[in-house]
Each structure stands twice: as C-alpha cells, then as structure tokens.
Amino acid sequence: MKSKSVRRVTLGDVAARAGVSPTTASYILNGRAGEMRIAGETERRVREAAEELQYRPNRLARNLRTSTTKTYGVISDFVASGHFAGEMLSGAATVARASGHLLVIGETEGDVEVEARLVDEMLDRHVDGILYATLVTMEISVPEVLRKHPTVLMNCVDTTGQLPAVIPDEVGGGRVAGELLLESGRAAGAYVVGADPTPGALAGGRRLTGVEAALNEAGHALAGMIPCEWSVREAFAAMDGWLRDGGRPGALVCMNDRIAMGVSQALAEHGLQVPGDVAIVSFDGSELASWLRPTLTSVAVPYAGIGARAVELLLAGAAGREVEEMPMDVVAGGSLGGGGSTGKR
Amino acid sequence: MKSKSVRRVTLGDVAARAGVSPTTASYILNGRAGEMRIAGETERRVREAAEELQYRPNRLARNLRTSTTKTYGVISDFVASGHFAGEMLSGAATVARASGHLLVIGETEGDVEVEARLVDEMLDRHVDGILYATLVTMEISVPEVLRKHPTVLMNCVDTTGQLPAVIPDEVGGGRVAGELLLESGRAAGAYVVGADPTPGALAGGRRLTGVEAALNEAGHALAGMIPCEWSVREAFAAMDGWLRDGGRPGALVCMNDRIAMGVSQALAEHGLQVPGDVAIVSFDGSELASWLRPTLTSVAVPYAGIGARAVELLLAGAAGREVEEMPMDVVAGGSLGGGGSTGKR
DNA sequence: CTCACTTGCTGAAGGGAATCAGCAACCACG
DNA sequence: CGTGGTTGCTGATTCCCTTCAGCAAGTGAG
Structure with a gap:
C-alpha cells in the first residue's frame, strides 16, 4: 500500500531536461522569470519540461527552505x-x-x-x-x-x-429581531426567553441590547424576561412553568433556535398557536428553524x-x-x- | 505580528551545549539511545541541554528528511x-x-x-x-x-x-430497532417511514433488512412502507398524506431522526399520541432525538x-x-x- | 602482547528547493 | 580599443534534521 517510491521528479530533473540550471528552473516556475530577465524561449522550454515530467515541487523541501x-x-x-x-x-x-x-x-x-x-x-x-x-x-x-x-x-x-x-454583530442582530417584531405588528407584550448560560458569553447581552434599542426607538418596551439556559429542555421547562403561572405572552424573542423549539413545545401543550396567539422570533438561523411548524423566523449567525x-x-x-x-x-x-x-x- | 525570528534553537545548539555531536543528540532525543549504546550520563546531559534551551525539533527539516x-x-x-x-x-x-x-x-x-x-x-x-x-x-x-x-x-x-x-453496522442497527419494537410489545402494525434518497446510499436498504430480519424471526412482519425523502418536511408531508388517507399505524420505524420529527408533527396534527397511539423508533441518535417530546428512542450511528x-x-x-x-x-x-x-x- | 569484541560516540552525506552573489557574453559609446 | 552597462544565466550555500558507516578507546581471552 505504501507508494512504491519511484523517486519523484525533482526540480533538478526538470532543469536537466530543459538544459538549464536548477536555479533558472526555480526562478521560472516561481514566476520570477521576468524579475530575473530569463529569455522567453528558455522559460517556454522549462515550463514544457515541467509539464512533460509532470513535475510537482516537493513541498517539504520548500517548507524547510522558506519556513x-x-x-x-x-x-x-x-x-x-x-x-x-x-x-x-x-x-x-x-x-x-x-x-x-x-x-x-x-x-x-x-x-x-x-x-x-x-x-x-x-x-x-x-x-x-x-x-x-x-x-x-x-x-x-x-x-x-x-x-x-x-x-x-x-x-x-x-x-x-x-x-x-x-x-x-449581535447588537445589530438584536435590532433586526426587534424590527421584525415591529414590522409584523407583534411588538406589544413581547418577552425575551433565555439568559446567558456561559460566563464570558457575549451573545445574550448584546442581542438583548439590540432588541431593546429597536423597540424603544419605536416607543415600545419589552414586557419582561423569561430566563433559562439555552437548550430545548430548559426552555420547555421554563416556558411551561411560566405559562402554568398564568403568563400569556403576545410575542417571544428566543435567544436561539433551540430555545424556540422548547418554547414551541410548551405553547403547543398549553393550546397556544404560533403565530396566531404568540409570535416568535429567534436567533441562529439553524436548520432547526426550518424544521419546526411553523418554520421559525430566525436571525442567523453568519458562521x-x-x-x-x-x-x-x-x-x-x-x-x-x-x-x-x-x-x-x-x-x-x-x-x-x-x-x-x-x-x- | 510576524514572529521576530530570534533563530530557533536547533539540534546543533543542544549538542554543542551538551558537548556531543548532533548525531548523538539526535539519537538520544529520538529515543534510540539504547539501540546506539549511549551512556546514561551522556543521555542525561543532552536531555538537560534540550530542556534548558527549550529545544523543539524543526518538524519541517524532519519532514523533508523522512518524507x-x-x-x-x-x-x-x-x-x-x-x-x-x-x-x-x-x-x-x-x-x-x-x-x-x-x-x-x-x-x-x-x-x-x-x-x-x-x-x-x-x-x-x-x-x-x-x-x-x-x-x-x-x-x-x-x-x-x-x-x-x-x-x-x-x-x-x-x-x-x-x-x-x-x-x-446498519443491518445490525436495523435488528436492534426491530428488537426494541418487539421488546416493547409494539411490533404489530409497524410501518417503515423513509426510502433511500441518494443513489448508491446503503443505509436505508440495510436498516430495512435488519428490521425485517428481527421481526420475521419473532414471527412478525412489517405492515408496510411509507416512502419519503429523509427530511423533516418530506416526512411530514408523506405522513400527513398517509394519515389523511385513513392510515393508522401501530408503530413507526423512521429511517432517521429528521423523519421522526416530521412524522411526530403529522401525528400531533392528527391528534395521535406518541407513544400511546403510535410507538416510534428511529435511527441516527442525533441531538434532535433528545429534543423531541417525547424523546426519541433512536439507534445511533457511531460517527x-x-x-x-x-x-x-x-x-x-x-x-x-x-x-x-x-x-x-x-x-x-x-x-x-x-x-x-x-x-x- | 596481540587479537577480537564491545562500548560510546562522530563525520559526512543526503533530502529538494530557494536565493545571494557573481560571471560570461554582448553591445554601445567615446 | 578600453570602459560601462545590460542580458541571461549559474555555482554554491543554506534550511535542519536523520542515519549510514565507521572509528578510537577499552576489555578480556589466549
């Protein structure tokens, strides 16, 4: 299975066949022919030789030389x-x-x-x-x-x-989400679902900033926060609990698509329709967003x-x-x- | 930003400091000291020198030499x-x-x-x-x-x-799925959802073979196939259509988790409960399986x-x-x- | 004391490309 | 005919490591 090592063609072989020195061949094949004032005819011969011998430079040698x-x-x-x-x-x-x-x-x-x-x-x-x-x-x-x-x-x-x-641009993304809410006329009674689960994580806070900015500028405000970790399970549990306590949101901004999925499940179990009763906008733009019914409107992270x-x-x-x-x-x-x-x- | 190139420590430097030849240093640092009968004391000195100089072999040189x-x-x-x-x-x-x-x-x-x-x-x-x-x-x-x-x-x-x-081992995986169905007493009236979407793809056929084998050996048989591509959408559409036509499955073997998700959506919209009315077993063992309600029992591909x-x-x-x-x-x-x-x- | 072996090490030859410094040949000019 | 410049190319070195072949010194047997 090991390649039968027929000795690969080297720069020297090409040079020999073209009747020039390896130096010249090197310059030509590295596109420095002009700079080195190589004659057009010579260049042609070298390139032809390289072609005929199917020359491929030994990258390891080049690596060593050039670091x-x-x-x-x-x-x-x-x-x-x-x-x-x-x-x-x-x-x-x-x-x-x-x-x-x-x-x-x-x-x-x-x-x-x-x-x-x-x-x-x-x-x-x-x-x-x-x-x-x-x-x-x-x-x-x-x-x-x-x-x-x-x-x-x-x-x-x-x-x-x-x-x-x-x-x-998470803040910008937040604004986009807020604007989507405004455009669709669902900005009233909007809650945000999710909180930053990881220390040092930036997304949650910055998305929230953007959403609030967009809403505030239009004279709206968030109705509140429903904190939870960013997973389907946790989101379901948080939303389910919140709904049991009598909460009734007009719209939900979910910090990511997985939260949106958990939230959708909770809403469904409480007989609430999306988007009829509750509008949802989320973040990530993952495949998941396209899998749910209805599909999610999601602000995508441009990975x-x-x-x-x-x-x-x-x-x-x-x-x-x-x-x-x-x-x-x-x-x-x-x-x-x-x-x-x-x-x- | 480019490293200020303070000339990296080479094998020669280590050898010099230890008072030996590069050859000796090389043998020692490559663990061939025993084979080359290097004295313990010499080995110690070389290793110490390497340590002190923070020697790191130049991989590019080694690469070239050893291919x-x-x-x-x-x-x-x-x-x-x-x-x-x-x-x-x-x-x-x-x-x-x-x-x-x-x-x-x-x-x-x-x-x-x-x-x-x-x-x-x-x-x-x-x-x-x-x-x-x-x-x-x-x-x-x-x-x-x-x-x-x-x-x-x-x-x-x-x-x-x-x-x-x-x-x-897709056939084995299929057997596992079949056995799960049997063990849980839901083998009767089981339909398979999905068909191989890609030419040359092996999974579908082999999984099916396994499922059938397990069921047949226990004296059961599949009730039928519900063909569809392996996506949430297609699965939903296929299942929804099938249910509208009056189909009522006792159990479903879904060719992957995405199919299972689409299927779950269709069942829910037709008022059918999982696992009460319909039992589901699927393939992939993806995160998705843990996100659905109820969670999916899924035969995982050991990627x-x-x-x-x-x-x-x-x-x-x-x-x-x-x-x-x-x-x-x-x-x-x-x-x-x-x-x-x-x-x- | 010599010979054969072992111990412990080293010199030099690559591996294949990039590149610096320089050289031969030719031309033009005064 | 000497000088300076251009054109077109090349020799030798370097990158750093691995590894073959071999050598000097020491040891024990005969």
Missing part, C-alpha cells in the same frame, strides 16, 4: 458540536483553498493543556497562521504564544483586545462568513486589534405571521 | 453538514492526536475537480495517510491515486472493494467511533480490503413507551 507551509491551523474548543463549528470551518476552508492553503484542525475540548499542546504541534509544523475559534461567542484569553504569530479569532474576542477578531472573513484577514496579514462584526441576516419563517410561512431554507 | 509528516488528510464531501461530519472528525482527531498526528481537512462539496485538487495538495504535503469520508453511508469510487497511498474510507465503501473501510477506528487502521498500516462494521447502539428515549422517557442524552 512557510501554506497551511493554517484552526484551534477550536469544539469541532463536533452542532453545525456551527462545521460551517465556520467550511467557510474558512473555502477561502483558504482559493489561495492554496489547507487547514489543520485541533479540538481542545475546552482543556487548556490540550490547547497548549495543539498550539505547540501546529507551531512546530510552522503553520502560517492560526484561527482560534469558540463555539459560543465570548471573551477569552488566548495562549500567550499566539501573540507572536499571525492569529485571528473567530467568534470570540480576547480580553486584552490585542488580536484581530471576527464576530457576529461561514465569519470563517471566510477570518481567513481573509490572515491572508491580508492581519494587522492586529481590529474587531470585525459580521451582519446577521434574517432567515424568514412563519413564526411571526404575515408573509413567508415557508421559510427561506 | 513523513505526522499528519493525516481528511477528504470529505461535506464538513459543514449536521453534527455528523463534525463527530467523525472529532473522533478521528482524538485518536490522531494521541499518536502525535494532526488532521488536515478538505471539503470537496461533492465536486470531483475540487476533490482531485485537494488530494493533490495533500499528497504534495506528504500526509501520512488519507481518510476519505462521505456524509451519507454509500458506495463510491475514489480517485485512483489514493490506491497508491494509505487510505481508509469512513462511512463508505469503494466499488472495487480494494480499500479498507469503516462503516456502521465518532468510525472516525476513531479509521485512524487506528491508518496507524496500524491499513492492510487493505477489510471492511469494518461498527455496532450501532441505542439512545433510549420515550417514543416506544415503557421505561426511560427521559432519554439518555
């Missing part, structure tokens, strides 16, 4: 969870590939030791840069050593604010966009400190009533 | 979709890391051109092996060049049967296990041709009635 690998490392706490990490990876991989880079992944499982080891492994392999991602949008402190290497944070910001980061943008910053030589906020767009569903009850996905 | 990179490439059609790909990656990464390997990923989006380019990029970088994964369990034909390099297929088998593969096992095969020098089937385990939920209505997740 460069056309490779970026991705450190993230959880690769496996939900589609989030996957989308971020996918977005990053696409942009990386376009510039000939590959992605090396490492999952820390939230363990600092593992994280440190992974960072070392990647730096040992001379990745050209590191993408540091978290599953939940949050403020974190990254390993010191990353400050000495090109690094871009995805979905998080570091406490010292030294490193460039790409995060969702793929974050990944893509982060790689762009790395490619551009990430100057440091700037935090870029990616706009959150609506995935229209039927949970607010009115138009598109089919959802966009 | 080995402690790196595996993962080619998969979709990295972003669902938690499946993520779990497989995660399982693979964990085992890989344990042996000092990192994973390089590449997403083909199902495009053969992209796939070919990614394979080339990885082989150029001399990955030590390739994991080739598909989102859906299926039979595929892999790029020819992979046959010349250590390769293990994850969640798929190749048409020629030349390459080692790790797939879920993480597949990834982990595939890397083990690669590490063991994958001998070729053997196809390993990983057992599918039950994630207990409440959809079959009886015990655990809380679910295991």
Whole structure:
C-alpha cells in the first residue's frame, strides 16, 4: 500500500531536461522569470519540461527552505458540536483553498493543556497562521504564544483586545429581531426567553441590547424576561412553568433556535398557536428553524462568513486589534405571521 | 505580528551545549539511545541541554528528511453538514492526536475537480495517510491515486472493494430497532417511514433488512412502507398524506431522526399520541432525538467511533480490503413507551 | 602482547528547493 | 580599443534534521 517510491521528479530533473540550471528552473516556475530577465524561449522550454515530467515541487523541501507551509491551523474548543463549528470551518476552508492553503484542525475540548499542546504541534509544523475559534461567542484569553504569530479569532474576542477578531454583530442582530417584531405588528407584550448560560458569553447581552434599542426607538418596551439556559429542555421547562403561572405572552424573542423549539413545545401543550396567539422570533438561523411548524423566523449567525472573513484577514496579514462584526441576516419563517410561512431554507 | 525570528534553537545548539555531536543528540532525543549504546550520563546531559534551551525539533527539516509528516488528510464531501461530519472528525482527531498526528481537512462539496485538487495538495504535503469520508453511508469510487497511498474510507465503501473501510453496522442497527419494537410489545402494525434518497446510499436498504430480519424471526412482519425523502418536511408531508388517507399505524420505524420529527408533527396534527397511539423508533441518535417530546428512542450511528477506528487502521498500516462494521447502539428515549422517557442524552 | 569484541560516540552525506552573489557574453559609446 | 552597462544565466550555500558507516578507546581471552 505504501507508494512504491519511484523517486519523484525533482526540480533538478526538470532543469536537466530543459538544459538549464536548477536555479533558472526555480526562478521560472516561481514566476520570477521576468524579475530575473530569463529569455522567453528558455522559460517556454522549462515550463514544457515541467509539464512533460509532470513535475510537482516537493513541498517539504520548500517548507524547510522558506519556513512557510501554506497551511493554517484552526484551534477550536469544539469541532463536533452542532453545525456551527462545521460551517465556520467550511467557510474558512473555502477561502483558504482559493489561495492554496489547507487547514489543520485541533479540538481542545475546552482543556487548556490540550490547547497548549495543539498550539505547540501546529507551531512546530510552522503553520502560517492560526484561527482560534469558540463555539459560543465570548471573551477569552488566548495562549500567550499566539501573540507572536499571525492569529485571528473567530467568534470570540480576547480580553486584552490585542488580536484581530471576527464576530457576529449581535447588537445589530438584536435590532433586526426587534424590527421584525415591529414590522409584523407583534411588538406589544413581547418577552425575551433565555439568559446567558456561559460566563464570558457575549451573545445574550448584546442581542438583548439590540432588541431593546429597536423597540424603544419605536416607543415600545419589552414586557419582561423569561430566563433559562439555552437548550430545548430548559426552555420547555421554563416556558411551561411560566405559562402554568398564568403568563400569556403576545410575542417571544428566543435567544436561539433551540430555545424556540422548547418554547414551541410548551405553547403547543398549553393550546397556544404560533403565530396566531404568540409570535416568535429567534436567533441562529439553524436548520432547526426550518424544521419546526411553523418554520421559525430566525436571525442567523453568519458562521461561514465569519470563517471566510477570518481567513481573509490572515491572508491580508492581519494587522492586529481590529474587531470585525459580521451582519446577521434574517432567515424568514412563519413564526411571526404575515408573509413567508415557508421559510427561506 | 510576524514572529521576530530570534533563530530557533536547533539540534546543533543542544549538542554543542551538551558537548556531543548532533548525531548523538539526535539519537538520544529520538529515543534510540539504547539501540546506539549511549551512556546514561551522556543521555542525561543532552536531555538537560534540550530542556534548558527549550529545544523543539524543526518538524519541517524532519519532514523533508523522512518524507513523513505526522499528519493525516481528511477528504470529505461535506464538513459543514449536521453534527455528523463534525463527530467523525472529532473522533478521528482524538485518536490522531494521541499518536502525535494532526488532521488536515478538505471539503470537496461533492465536486470531483475540487476533490482531485485537494488530494493533490495533500499528497504534495506528504500526509501520512488519507481518510476519505462521505456524509451519507454509500458506495463510491475514489480517485485512483489514493490506491497508491494509505487510505481508509469512513462511512463508505469503494466499488472495487480494494480499500479498507469503516462503516456502521446498519443491518445490525436495523435488528436492534426491530428488537426494541418487539421488546416493547409494539411490533404489530409497524410501518417503515423513509426510502433511500441518494443513489448508491446503503443505509436505508440495510436498516430495512435488519428490521425485517428481527421481526420475521419473532414471527412478525412489517405492515408496510411509507416512502419519503429523509427530511423533516418530506416526512411530514408523506405522513400527513398517509394519515389523511385513513392510515393508522401501530408503530413507526423512521429511517432517521429528521423523519421522526416530521412524522411526530403529522401525528400531533392528527391528534395521535406518541407513544400511546403510535410507538416510534428511529435511527441516527442525533441531538434532535433528545429534543423531541417525547424523546426519541433512536439507534445511533457511531460517527465518532468510525472516525476513531479509521485512524487506528491508518496507524496500524491499513492492510487493505477489510471492511469494518461498527455496532450501532441505542439512545433510549420515550417514543416506544415503557421505561426511560427521559432519554439518555 | 596481540587479537577480537564491545562500548560510546562522530563525520559526512543526503533530502529538494530557494536565493545571494557573481560571471560570461554582448553591445554601445567615446 | 578600453570602459560601462545590460542580458541571461549559474555555482554554491543554506534550511535542519536523520542515519549510514565507521572509528578510537577499552576489555578480556589466549
């Protein structure tokens, strides 16, 4: 199974066949022919030889010489969870590939030791840069050593604010949710379901800020908060309890789609219709939003966009400190009533 | 931001400080001291020097010399979709890391051109092996060049049967589902919901085979099939139509959790209770199964296990041709009635 | 004292590309 | 005919490690 090692074609072979020195061949194949005043005819011969011999440069040799690998490392706490990490990876991989880079992944499982080891492994392999991602949008402190290497944070910001980061514009997303409520005429008696479960997490607070801003500017106000962790179960329990206590919401802003699912279940069990009795708008724009009946109108976190943008910053030589906020767009569903009850996905 | 390149410590530096030759230092640090009859005292000095200088071997140089990179490439059609790909990656990464390997990923989006380019990029970088994964369990034909390099297929088998593969034991999983139905006394009037949506896909047929086998052996038989694509929407539509036509199932075997969700929605809208009126067992063991009310009893696809096992095969020098089937385990939920209505997740 | 072996180490040769410094050949000009 | 400049190319070195082949010194037997 091991390749029968027929000795790969080297730069020297190409040079020999073209009747030039390896130096010349190198310059030509690296596009420095003009700069080095190589004759057009010579260039043609070398390229032809490379083509005929099916020459592929030995990346390992080049890596050693240039200390460069056309490779970026991705450190993230959880690769496996939900589609989030996957989308971020996918977005990053696409942009990386376009510039000939590959992605090396490492999952820390939230363990600092593992994280440190992974960072070392990647730096040992001379990745050209590191993408540091978290599953939940949050403020974190990254390993010191990353400050000495090109690094871009995805979905998080570091406490010292030294490193460039790409995060969702959660406040803007909150405003979008608030505006959707206003547009559909369901802003009265709106409650927010969810509270930030993770210390350091940013999404909840910032989304709330945005929602309140939008409502307040239109002369409305939130009717209240129904706190719960961001899971289907917890949301169901919280909502169920609240409804049992006689609560009757006009609309619900759910901090994510899973909360919206739990909430929907509770509403259904109490005989309340969505969107007839209760309008729902939520956040995430996950597949789940398109699975529910009615489909959810959800303000999507642009995970793929974050990944893509982060790689762009790395490619551009990430100057440091700037935090870029990616706009959150609506995935229209039927949970607010009115138009598109089919959802966009 | 670029590291200020203080010239990394090299093997030579360590050797100099310990007063030995680089050769000796190399042998010692590579654990070949015994084999080379290096004196204990010398070994100590070298290790100490390495420690003091914080020596980290230059992997790029080693890579070049050994044509080995402690790196595996993962080619998969979709990295972003669902938690499946993520779990497989995660399982693979964990085992890989344990042996000092990192994973390089590449997403083909199902495009053969992209796939070919990614394979080339990885082989150029001399990955030590390739994991080739598909989102859906299926039979595929892999790029020819992979046959010349250590390769293990994850969640798929190749048409020629030349390459080692790790797939879920779908027939066994089907049996498990059938047995669950029997154990809970709900085997009578059981319909199967779903049909294989993708050409070449294996899961549906094999699951069905297992379910039928288990039922038949106990003197039961399936009451029928309700075909639909494997999505929430399609499942809802199919089930809703079937119920409108007056169908009344005693139990449903759903080909995956998304189908089960659509089915649950349809049952609810027709006033049928789970598990009271209709028992449900499904496949996948995804998070979704734990989100529904009642939670689903679902036969889980061991994605993480597949990834982990595939890397083990690669590490063991994958001998070729053997196809390993990983057992599918039950994630207990409440959809079959009886015990655990809380679910295991 | 010699020979054969063991112990403990080292020199030098790669691996394949990138790149600095420089050289030969030719031309033009005064 | 010497000088200076351009054109077009190349030799030698470097990146840092692994590893083959071999050598000097010590030991024990004969």
